[in-house]
Amino acid sequence: xxxxxxxxxxxxxxxxxxxxxxxxxxxxxxxxxxxxxxxxxxxxxxxxxxxxxxxxxxxxxxxxxxxxxxxxxxxxxxxxxxxxxxxxxxxxxxxxxxxxxxxxxxxxxxxxxxxxxxxxxxxxxxxxxxxxx
Numbered sequence: 479x480x481x482x483x484x485x486x487x488x489x490x491x492x493x494x495x496x497x498x499x500x501x502x503x504x505x506x507x508x509x510x511x512x513x514x515x516x517x518x519x520x521x522x523x524x525x526x527x528x529x530x531x532x533x534x535x536x537x538x539x540x541x542x543x544x545x546x547x548x549x550x551x552x553x554x555x556x557x558x559x560x561x562x563x564x565x566x567x568x569x570x571x572x573x574x575x576x577x578x579x580x581x582x583x584x585x586x587x588x589x590x591x592x593x594x595x596x597x598x599x600x601x602x603x604x605x606x607x608x609x610x611x
Contacts, residue, residue: 479502486528486531493531494533495531495532497534499515499535512555532576564579
């Protein structure tokens, strides 16, 4: 997180930064909750935006849902975010910073999207001999 700006500026080929809530929380010894990860997630998001990149990630965990009240609060927050992203004004503002709002995602549609993107970009990546650095 402290190197997000440097990472965002590292290569013109970089198109997005991601924030892995569970990994980050485990690395620094925090509970993966929005209250403890919000600022860090925002910093990575701001670094991505400052360099014209997309930002992927959540400031919370869904990996070990045992507190259903907290999960309900996270879902209400997600519902409010979906509602905001569904408005034309917010949708246009997000698209202007290369963020494509997805307001109707389901596990099935996300799985389908990932498979379609892999089928589309996998051959391009292999043909260009692109490797993770």
